[in-house]
Amino acid sequence: MGELTDLIASGLVRRGEPLGPLTTYKAGGPASYYAEIDSEAALRQLISSGLPIHHPTLVLGRGSNLVVADQGFDGLVIRLGGEFMEAAFDDDVVTAGGGVPLPRLARQTVEAGLLGLEFFVGVPGSVGGAVRQNAGCFGVEVKDRLVGAVVTDLHSGVTRTVDAISLGLGYRHSNIASQDVVVSASFKGHKGYPEVGRRLMREITRWRRDHQPGGTLNAGSVFKNPEGISAGELIDKLGLKGTRVGDVAVSDKHANFFVAGPNATSAEIRRLVEVVKDAVMEKTGTILEPEIQFVGFEE
Numbered sequence: 225m226g227e228l229t230d231l232i233a234s235g236l237v238r239r240g241e242p243l244g245p246l247t248t249y250k251a252g253g254p255a256s257y258y259a260e261i262d263s264e265a266a267l268r269q270l271i272s273s274g275l276p277i278h279h280p281t282l283v284l285g286r287g288s289n290l291v292v293a294d295q296g297f298d299g300l301v302i303r304l305g306g307e308f309m310e311a312a313f314d315d316d317v318v319t320a321g322g323g324v325p326l327p328r329l330a331r332q333t334v335e336a337g338l339l340g341l342e343f344f345v346g347v348p349g350s351v352g353g354a355v356r357q358n359a360g361c362f363g364v365e366v367k368d369r370l371v372g373a374v375v376t377d378l379h380s381g382v383t384r385t386v387d388a389i390s391l392g393l394g395y396r397h398s399n400i401a402s403q404d405v406v407v408s409a410s411f412k413g414h415k416g417y418p419e420v421g422r423r424l425m426r427e428i429t430r431w432r433r434d435h436q437p438g439g440t441l442n443a444g445s446v447f448k449n450p451e452g453i454s455a456g457e458l459i460d461k462l463g464l465k466g467t468r469v470g471d472v473a474v475s476d477k478h479a480n481f482f483v484a485g486p487n488a489t490s491a492e493i494r495r496l497v498e499v500v501k502d503a504v505m506e507k508t509g510t511i512l513e514p515e516i517q518f519v520g521f522e523e
Contacts, residue, residue, distance in 0.1 A: 227273045231259075236266060237275070243292045243301065246284060248348065249441050251490045252292025253520070255282075255301040262306020267376065267407070275300055276378035276403065282519055283405045285350030286325055289357070289443050293520030294490045302378070304352065308407060313338065317371060319410040322352030326359070333413060334421030340369055340413030342424040346432055348444065352406035357515075358393040362428060367393035371410040378403045396448050396515055437475045441484040446497060447512040455512055456480030459500060462507055469496040494518060 231237040241258030244251050257279060261267045270276065280299030284290070304323030311320040311329060313336055320329050329351065330344035343364040347354060355373050358366045370388040377383075392399035400406065432438060447455035459465070459479035467474045470492035471485035482496055501512045 228275060231270070231273055231275070236269065241301070243284075243287075243297060246303070247287030247290050247292060248443050249287075249291060249484050249488070249490070249493060250486075251294070251441075251484065251488055251493065253294050253296025253490075255297045255299065257300040258303075259300065260303045260305050261308070262304075264307070264407075266306075267405075268381065270302070271376075271378055271381045276302075281378055281403060283352065285323070285353035286348060288348040289353070289516045291443065291490050291493050291516055291518050293518070293522075295520060297520040302405065304350075304405070304407070316414055317410050317412050319408055320351045321408050322350065322355075322406045324351045326350065326354055330425060333411075334418050334425065337415055337418055338413040339416035339421045341411055342421050342428065345425045346428045351409050355391070355406045355409050356398055356400045357396050358398055359396075362431075365393070366411075367391075369411045369413065371412050373409040374407045375400060375404045376407050377401070378405055383407070435478060437477045437481050437483050440475075440481075441486075441488070442475070442481050443516045445480045445515050446482050447480055447501075448515045450510050450512065454480070458504060458508065458510065458512075462503060464500055464503060467496065467500065467503075469493075469499060472496045474500065490521075494521060 236259055238258045240254045242254050259270055261270060282297060282299060282301045284301050284303045308321035308323040311318055311324055311332055316338060318333050318338060326344035326347045326349055330341050333341045343362050346361045347359045349359055354366050360366060367388060372385060372387040374383060374385050449455050456479040465474050465476050465479050471488035472492045473483055475481040475483045484493060497514060504510055504512050
């Protein structure tokens with residue numbers, strides 16, 4: 225307990241940090257403990273305190289696929305910053321810290337004349353979250369570009385370098401454990417003209433603007449796509465666009481996006497997910513699996 229007190233006194237760990245502002249839904253309560261880690265030394269200090277072992281732990285990226293319960297999260301939230309927000313180039317490989325926002329990485333690589341990661345401009349997450357979920361869009365996934373990742377076990381403190389194959393990457397899946405944090409990842413691209421990459425990023429951005437509800441509070445795709453059909457198409461065919469719970473509704477523009485108003489609660493978001501999931505199951509027999517993560521909710 226003394227060491228925890230010291231961590232709080234030093235500012236490395238904060239108590240009662242609001243989590244809603246750190247998510248794209250802007251809803252949800254506080255974390256019991258919150259640590260923004262800006263260096264390897266700070267990460268080591270946190271691990272050595274034993275805090276990650278004794279409390280449920282959530283590694284928070286850009287909060288783009290996360291719903292935090294209204295009462296908050298009774299555990300430790302870790303967010304990478306500082307040196308984990310940097311990227312370095314070596315020929316046709318870029319190595320980026322786990323906290324780097326994917327759209328920023330896409331633009332950095334293009335301007336450096338390294339192409340192949342333009343799809344990241346359409347993924348509003350972080351490098352660490354992208355590796356954990358094998359994020360992707362426009363027919364390209366992390367596994368198609370990933371060389372490997374550096375992963376630290378928050379319980380043992382062991383850091384290991386893992387190649388892409390060993391991560392078991394599948395559709396929105398990896399074998400990265402819940403107590404692991406991706407501190408960096410390396411991606412392979414190919415040399416090319418920046419304007420070619422800029423043009424592709426403009427196309428991706430334009431497509432998202434035309435087909436997805438931009439400028440709203442949402443967490444991207446709510447459900448993973450079942451085999452053979454997109455979740456949005458399935459929900460749309462059942463006439464569920466516009467279905468509402470409180471201040472949250474199924475988007476009229478894209479049925480796999482649920483849009484929240486300024487007064488939405490996390491409970492309303494989760495309830496709408498359940499309503500749509502139940503309706504799809506009842507009418508088609510298809511079980512939709514949420515892509516977004518719910519934390520702090522009582523099961």
